[in-house]
Amino acid sequence: MLKNLKKNSFLIWSLAPACIFIIGFFVIIAFFLLKLSLTTYVGGMPQETGVISNYITLINSSAFKDAFWRTLIFVLTSTPLQLITGLITAMLINKSFHGRGVVRSVLLLPLAIPTIVTTSILVLMFSKGGHIGSLLTGQYSFFPQVMAKEISFMNNEAFAIGLAIFGKVWRDTPISMLILLAGLQQIPQDQYEAAETMGSKLVQSFTYITLPLMIPSIASVLVLRSVEAWKEFIFPYILAPSFPVLGVLIENFYVQQLNPGMSAAIGIMLIFLILICTWVLKVVLEAASKFLVKV
Amino acid sequence: MARLELNNIQKVYPNGFVAVHGLDIDIKDGEFISLVGPSGCAKSTTLRMIAGLEDISGGELKIGDLVANDLPSKDRGIAMVFQSYALFPHMSVEANVGFGLKIKKVPLEIRKEKIKWALDLVDLNGLGDRKPSELSGGQRQRVALARAIVLEPQVLLLDEPLSNLDAKLRIKMRVELKRIHKKLGSTIVYVTHDQSEAMTLSDRIAIMNAGELMQIGTPNEIYNSPKNKFVAGFIGSPSMNFISGNIVEDSGKISFQCKQGKINIPERLSEKAKGMLNKQVTLGVRPEDLSISIDEADNCLAATVVVRETLGSDDFLAMELEGVKDLITVRIQPDENYPLDKKIFVKMDLNKIHLFDE
Amino acid sequence: MVKKIKLSKITWIILIIVSLSLVLLPIYVMFKYSISDRSSWITGGKYPVPWFPFNPTLDMYRYYLADTRFWANAFLSINVALLTVALSIILGAPAAYSLSRSKFNGKAIILFFILSIRLIPDISSAVPIATIFNNGLWDYLPVVLKLSLAHTLLGLPYVIYIAQGVFESIPKDLEEQAHVMGCGKFYTFLNIVIPLAIPGLAAGAIYVFLLSWNEFTLSYFITATSSVPMLPLPVYLKSMFGAFTPNPVGIATISLLVSLPVIVFTFALQKYMISGSTAGSVK
Missing domain, CATH: 1.10.3720.10 (MetI-like)
Structure with missing residues (x-):
C-alpha cells in the first residue's frame, strides 16, 4: 500500500488539488442548495429548517406558475430558433468562396461581445426614442410606417420575452453554427454525388443524407441550447424584468425579498426540469433518426 | 442496356487547364470497357462526365440515342459505384440499396422485391438489416454494386471499385464482377489504374494518358500490338524492356544498331523501320520473348545477370546490358541456371519485337 | 438547369448579406452611440435618433478614462x-x-x-x-x-x-x-x-x-x-x-x-x- 502510494506520488500530487477544489465545492454547493431550499425565511431571517413548505408555497403561487410558462416558452422558442439560425449560417459558410474567412469571423463576433453588453445594446435600440421605435413609427424616410404610436417594448410581455429570445439567439448562434459546421464538414462529398446519380434532388439529399448524418450534431445543439435556455438569466433579467422567468425569479427572491430558501427551491426544481427536458429530447431524437433512415 | 458514344469530349477547368483533350470512344451495347491509365490521366474525370457529376466542356455525349450533355445525372439512365463505395453510414443495407428506388417513388412492395433480387445477385442474402459499419470490405463493395444494379441502369459506371480491397479479395471480386456482367449483360464502363484488372475483365480497354486516348482495343490487341511506347510500357507485368538505338541500312538489310550489338529487323516491321532510317528509336521486347544464350549468336546482345527473382512458376533475371546502367528483365524457366556476374547473351524472338519512335 | 443554379446562388448571397447585417447592426449602433454628441441622443421627439451622430465626439471616452x-x-x-x-x-x-x-x-x-x-x-x-x-x-x-x-x-x-x-x-x-x-x-x-x-x-x-x-x-x-x-x-x-x-x-x-x-x-x-x-x- 505504502509502496503504491510512493510510486504514484506524482499522480496524486498533480490530481489532488484540482479534485479537492472541484469536488469540495460540488459538495458544498449541493449541500447548501438542498439545505437552503428546506429552510423558510421571514424578513431575511431563517425560521424553520428541514421543511418542504418552500416547495409547496412555490407550486401554489401564481408567480412561479407564470415564470414556469414563460421559461417553457423561452426554451421552446429559442432552442429551435438557434438550431435553424445555426444550420443556415453553417451551411452558408460550408461552401468555399472568396472572403469566407472574413464572413466567418464576422459571424463569430457575437461570441466576442460580453452578454451584458449585448443586453445593453438591445436596451438602447429598443428603448423609447431608440432606433427601432423610430423605425417602426415611420420616422426614417427609407422605411414604411408600421405602427401609429411608439410602444414600450420592455413593458409588454410578449415583446419583452421576444426581445430576450432575440438577444439569446443573436448571442449564441455562433456556438450552434460551429457545432453544426463541424458536423457538416464530416459528411464526405461522395455521399451527395452517389445520391445524385440515384436521382436525389437537393431537398431529398438534405432530408435523407444531411439531416440523419447530422443527428449527433443536432442533438448536441438541442441539448446544450435547451439547457442554456432553461437556466437563462441575463437576457430576460435585463430585457424583461417585469415578466420574470425562473432564473429571474431566483434573483427576485434572493436579492429583492431576501429569501434564499425560495431561490434555492427554484434552483433545485430547475435542475430537475433540465434533467426531464434532456431525457425527453433524447427519446424524441432517437425516434426521429429511426424514422429518417427507413427503407 | 444502351450504346454509349463519346464524341470529341473535352474538359477544360475554369483556370484554363485542359484535363481531357477531345476523347472519342464508341462503346457497344453490353460491352465491358475499361478506362486505364496512371493516376492523373483524367480517367475518373471522364467517368464523372458520363455520370453527370462534372460538366462537359465540349463535344457530345450520347447514351442510347439521347444527347446527354446537359441532362441531369438522374435522367441519364446510369448508375455508379464509387471508389469509396459512398454507402450511407446511417442506413441499413436494405435502405442503402433501396435509396434510389425510394427517390423514384417506386411502391414499397416492388421496392422490397427488387432489393431482394439485387442482394441475391451479389450474394448478400440475409444481411439486409446490417449497417455498413458491420460489414467487411468485400461485403460493402457488394452493397455498393447492388445499390447500382438495382436501378437497372443502361450504363453501369464503376470507379476503381476494387482498389480498397486486399489483393486476395480483389481477385475474387473480379470473377464475381465478370459473372454479374454476364448475367445482366449491361454496358459497363470500368475505371482502374490496375492494368491486370483491365486485362482480365474487359471486352475492350481504353488506355489514357494526360487526358488523351492512347489506344483502344481488345486486351489481345493492346498486349500484342501496342501503338506506342506508353501503351507498351503500361500493359504487361513485368513491363516491356526498352532498348534505345538506331535503324541502319547495310547493303539492303535493315537492322537495329545499339551499343551492345545488332538486331535484324524482320519482314513485318521493315516498312515501319524504313521510315525511321538513321533515327534514334526504341526497341521494345517483353520478358517472355527473350531467352538466354551462353555463346554469341545472331540477334543477340551481351549482358550480365545481376539478380535472379524467383516466383516459383516463372523466374525472372534482371540483367545489365553491357555499357549501360539500365536493367532488362528476362523470363526463364525455374530449372534454368546461369552464372551471376558473367558475360552471357540475350536472344530475342524477332516475331515479337516492337519499334517505337523515341 | 442554369436558371436553377442562379436562383440558389442568389438566395445564398441574400442570406449572407442578411446574416452579416444582423450581426453587425447592433455592434454598429453601440459604436455610434459611444461617439454621439448630446444633440444626437436627446432629440426631444422632434426628429429620430440619427444613424450617424451630427458631431461625433470622443468626450465620453475621455471622461471615463479619467x-x-x-x-x-x-x-x-x-x-x-x-x-x-x-x-x-x-x-x-x-x-x-x-x-x-x-x-x-x-x-x-x-x-x-x-x-x-x-x-x-x-x-x-x-x-x-x-x-x-x-x-x-x-x-x-x-x-x-x-x-x-x-x-x-x-x-x-x-x-x-x-x-x-x-x-x-x-x-x-x-x-x-x-x-x-x-x-x-x-x-x-x-x-x-x-x-x-x-x-x-x-x-x-x-x-x-x-x-x-x-x-x-x-x-x-x-x-x-x-x-x-x-x-x-x-x-x-x-x-x-x-x-x-x-x-x-x-x-x-x-x-x-x-x-x-x-x-x-x-x-x-x-x-x-x-x-x-x-x-x-x-x-
Whole structure:
C-alpha cells in the first residue's frame, strides 16, 4: 500500500488539488442548495429548517406558475430558433468562396461581445426614442410606417420575452453554427454525388443524407441550447424584468425579498426540469433518426 | 442496356487547364470497357462526365440515342459505384440499396422485391438489416454494386471499385464482377489504374494518358500490338524492356544498331523501320520473348545477370546490358541456371519485337 | 438547369448579406452611440435618433478614462480575472497532464466529477455560493478572492479540458527520453513538458481570463447582497441601467470598453477560442 502510494506520488500530487477544489465545492454547493431550499425565511431571517413548505408555497403561487410558462416558452422558442439560425449560417459558410474567412469571423463576433453588453445594446435600440421605435413609427424616410404610436417594448410581455429570445439567439448562434459546421464538414462529398446519380434532388439529399448524418450534431445543439435556455438569466433579467422567468425569479427572491430558501427551491426544481427536458429530447431524437433512415 | 458514344469530349477547368483533350470512344451495347491509365490521366474525370457529376466542356455525349450533355445525372439512365463505395453510414443495407428506388417513388412492395433480387445477385442474402459499419470490405463493395444494379441502369459506371480491397479479395471480386456482367449483360464502363484488372475483365480497354486516348482495343490487341511506347510500357507485368538505338541500312538489310550489338529487323516491321532510317528509336521486347544464350549468336546482345527473382512458376533475371546502367528483365524457366556476374547473351524472338519512335 | 443554379446562388448571397447585417447592426449602433454628441441622443421627439451622430465626439471616452471610479472597477475586474487564471492553471494544468498521460482506473470517474460541476446551472449554484461567501468566516475574505474562487469554478473545467488536448499533442517520447536520462517525473514535467505546452496553455489562460472578465451572474449574486465599494465591470455596467436617467452614451462607451479586449483576443486566437466555446459539445 505504502509502496503504491510512493510510486504514484506524482499522480496524486498533480490530481489532488484540482479534485479537492472541484469536488469540495460540488459538495458544498449541493449541500447548501438542498439545505437552503428546506429552510423558510421571514424578513431575511431563517425560521424553520428541514421543511418542504418552500416547495409547496412555490407550486401554489401564481408567480412561479407564470415564470414556469414563460421559461417553457423561452426554451421552446429559442432552442429551435438557434438550431435553424445555426444550420443556415453553417451551411452558408460550408461552401468555399472568396472572403469566407472574413464572413466567418464576422459571424463569430457575437461570441466576442460580453452578454451584458449585448443586453445593453438591445436596451438602447429598443428603448423609447431608440432606433427601432423610430423605425417602426415611420420616422426614417427609407422605411414604411408600421405602427401609429411608439410602444414600450420592455413593458409588454410578449415583446419583452421576444426581445430576450432575440438577444439569446443573436448571442449564441455562433456556438450552434460551429457545432453544426463541424458536423457538416464530416459528411464526405461522395455521399451527395452517389445520391445524385440515384436521382436525389437537393431537398431529398438534405432530408435523407444531411439531416440523419447530422443527428449527433443536432442533438448536441438541442441539448446544450435547451439547457442554456432553461437556466437563462441575463437576457430576460435585463430585457424583461417585469415578466420574470425562473432564473429571474431566483434573483427576485434572493436579492429583492431576501429569501434564499425560495431561490434555492427554484434552483433545485430547475435542475430537475433540465434533467426531464434532456431525457425527453433524447427519446424524441432517437425516434426521429429511426424514422429518417427507413427503407 | 444502351450504346454509349463519346464524341470529341473535352474538359477544360475554369483556370484554363485542359484535363481531357477531345476523347472519342464508341462503346457497344453490353460491352465491358475499361478506362486505364496512371493516376492523373483524367480517367475518373471522364467517368464523372458520363455520370453527370462534372460538366462537359465540349463535344457530345450520347447514351442510347439521347444527347446527354446537359441532362441531369438522374435522367441519364446510369448508375455508379464509387471508389469509396459512398454507402450511407446511417442506413441499413436494405435502405442503402433501396435509396434510389425510394427517390423514384417506386411502391414499397416492388421496392422490397427488387432489393431482394439485387442482394441475391451479389450474394448478400440475409444481411439486409446490417449497417455498413458491420460489414467487411468485400461485403460493402457488394452493397455498393447492388445499390447500382438495382436501378437497372443502361450504363453501369464503376470507379476503381476494387482498389480498397486486399489483393486476395480483389481477385475474387473480379470473377464475381465478370459473372454479374454476364448475367445482366449491361454496358459497363470500368475505371482502374490496375492494368491486370483491365486485362482480365474487359471486352475492350481504353488506355489514357494526360487526358488523351492512347489506344483502344481488345486486351489481345493492346498486349500484342501496342501503338506506342506508353501503351507498351503500361500493359504487361513485368513491363516491356526498352532498348534505345538506331535503324541502319547495310547493303539492303535493315537492322537495329545499339551499343551492345545488332538486331535484324524482320519482314513485318521493315516498312515501319524504313521510315525511321538513321533515327534514334526504341526497341521494345517483353520478358517472355527473350531467352538466354551462353555463346554469341545472331540477334543477340551481351549482358550480365545481376539478380535472379524467383516466383516459383516463372523466374525472372534482371540483367545489365553491357555499357549501360539500365536493367532488362528476362523470363526463364525455374530449372534454368546461369552464372551471376558473367558475360552471357540475350536472344530475342524477332516475331515479337516492337519499334517505337523515341 | 442554369436558371436553377442562379436562383440558389442568389438566395445564398441574400442570406449572407442578411446574416452579416444582423450581426453587425447592433455592434454598429453601440459604436455610434459611444461617439454621439448630446444633440444626437436627446432629440426631444422632434426628429429620430440619427444613424450617424451630427458631431461625433470622443468626450465620453475621455471622461471615463479619467474617471477614478471606472478605473477602480476595471482594476477589480482585471485582478479577479488574473487571480482566476492563476488558480485555474495552477490547479488545472498538473491535473490535465496526469489525466492525459496515465491510464489508471477511475480516470473516467475523476473526469466526470470535474465536468459535473458544470451540470449545476450557474443560476442555481449562485444562491448557495453567494450565501456561503457572505456568511460566517467566509465573509472575511476580500471580495477579489470571493469572486475569483467562484470564477475558478467555471474556468477550471475548461482549463483541464483544453490542457488535456495540449498535453496529448506533446509526444510521449520526449518524456521517456528524459526519464531514460535520469530525470524525475516532477523535473520532467516542469522542464520538458511545460515549456512545450506554454502556447496552448496560454490560449487556455486567455480563454479563462475572458470568461472571468465577462462573467455576470455569479459576480452579481455575490456583490448584490453585500456592500462592496467596487463592482466588476459587467455588474457596474448593469448598475448604470438602473440609474434614474440612464445615459445611453455612457452605457455604450462602457460597453465598448468592456468588449474591446474580448474582441481583440478572440480574433487573435480564434482557433483556440472556438475549441473552448464548443468544448461542451464533445461527449
